[in-house]
Amino acid sequence: MKNKLPLILTFAILAVLPLMVGDYWVSQFNYYLVYGLFALSLSLVWGYGGILCLGQAIFFGIGAYVMAVTTKGMISPILMNSYIGLLSAVIISAAFAALLGSFLFAGKGINGAYLAIVTLAIAIVLERLMSNWYALGGYNGLLDIPPLNLGAFGYSFELWDSLPTFYALWTIVFSVALSLSYLVRSDYGVLLTAIKTNPDRLAYFGFSILKLKLSVFCLSAAVAGLAGALFVTIDGFASPTLIGFTLSTEVLIWVAIGGKEILLAAFLGAIATRIAESWLSEIFGDYWILILGITFMASVVLLPKGLIATPLSNLSKKLGLKID
Amino acid sequence: MDIIIPLFDAMSYVLILVLIALGLMIVFGMMGVINMAHGELFMIGAYVMVLIQSAGLPFVFGLVLAPIVVGFLGLIIETLLIRHIYLRPLDTILATWGLSIALKQGIVLVFGPEAQSVTSPLDATLVLGDFSYPMYRLIVMGISIALIAGTFWLFLKTDFGLMARAVIARPDTSAGLGINTRKLYRWSFVVGTALAGLAGALIAPTISVDPQMGLGYLIPGFLSILVGGAGPLAGVLVGGGAVGGTNSLLTVWISPVAAQIAVFILAILVIRLRPNGILGGKNEK
16 A cells, blocks of 8 residues: 555646636646556556557557447447446457457567557558548547446536546546556566566566457456546547557657656656646747657666656655555 | 659659668667658758848859768767667657657757758750650659669668678677677668758759658658568668658549558558568567
8 A cells, every 4th residue: 555655646636726727727637647558558558568669659549449439420320428438448459459469479479669650560561551541530420429327327517627537537546556556566466567578588488478468458458448548538529640650659758758667757747747738838839749759768778767757766765665 | 645744753752761760670670779760860951052142142052062961960970879778779759759859849940840952953845745854853763763773782881881781680690799789880870860861952843841850751761661660771661661651642533631641541550461561571589
């Protein structure tokens, strides 16, 4: 429990923040929560599982489109329900990851740099595909996606205001983050560390590398899919950019700058980068992206563990904690 | 004969792709560095040409200047960035990705996001009976072939190439035999980037020059070296031919977008089923 305090504290601070800022910032924080959740998914598969997926937006985008199609009633009006939408977004993202993963990892499999390039190529393929899939809005995407509806049994409770939406999202993201932080400290987490550091020895001990890799890939895809599904409920708009190159790049930067090997650092990396973006892009204008690129480069070279993870792990050493 | 023109188009695309992939391959095969900014170096080569033309200087001057400028940039990048992360190959992807973002935005800040056009130095068209083809494209093809041959010569016939190949095969033994591996890495990186710059300058008149142009060549370039096999240099020819040729020839029958999707998927299948590439042998492991 002691080890979870930094995470719990972070979310406690997040929980009171909306009460102190205006409506605009609350709606911004809704986005930050979703992006943070997305960053958690990449941190899990990359920092803990050792699988560098350059196309993480594949799963975010799938979640987004599944949620959009379901809650807009494009499949069937019976399925127009937020719970069904979220559930199917998670399941379909994970199922796609299972298919893709068994193709990529089975047998000798693809690793390291090859995997990075291939996942990036797949993200680009899917982005092109969605831009030309006219039944799903094509290049223009899908508009007017309804917000989360927490009602059940015939009651409807649609989250149109940003404050209730914030607490709904906060609850979801906090539960996922806390569960993940327990998961990576469990026996399963030990196996993940082993697969990252010495897969051959793990195989020698009789564990199935394929199953482990697949499981973490699917779990991460499920979290990314959930993030995508939540994103369209606050944004109301699903477009091919959600599945492709740009978003994959962005999440990679958040997680790398924050620190991929600590879940909390990745989460904060996403939020910090977004906040910095909304402030600094006003001050520096077009120079902001230049600064972001250079910061990213510098942090990879100088602080490979991440700008937030490095002080965080120093702090945790002093306090004798194991932060995730 | 409707097929001749598409065949020539395919060949000219393949040759440029091979030039780009060769640069990537020298850096990746030798140092294990994945240079995600390679596409942007190619783009900068094209922008050098834009500058040269707006200054009213001759086209040939641009062809000479572009590889020098981009090669010098490569030297700076190697010194400031790459040499600190040789031992962390996966981090090179991230660092050069950051670099690619910065370079792209740098170009946007200087030239603006809109596309620039470079006029072709030659308007002539080669006509042989029913067949006609722009002269400039033929010249580009000729220069590309010469450059590819030159790169092969550099790596297969010169002392530099011999040392480079020794370093690829056994880095530690080569260092023990007195080869300055760091220096070799540096100059190979410069050769790779200069090739990208020259390719960008060469092709600038035939495409639209914009800040996003790099990515469209980077991914096919990488797929080419992975398809061909990241070992022998000849793999680049096979890979570039397979990826570029399939892509251009498919556009004869299906839309460019569908063709590109099909090629990416085919390439991924090949990479998955033959991880050592078409030319690569069985895995030694």
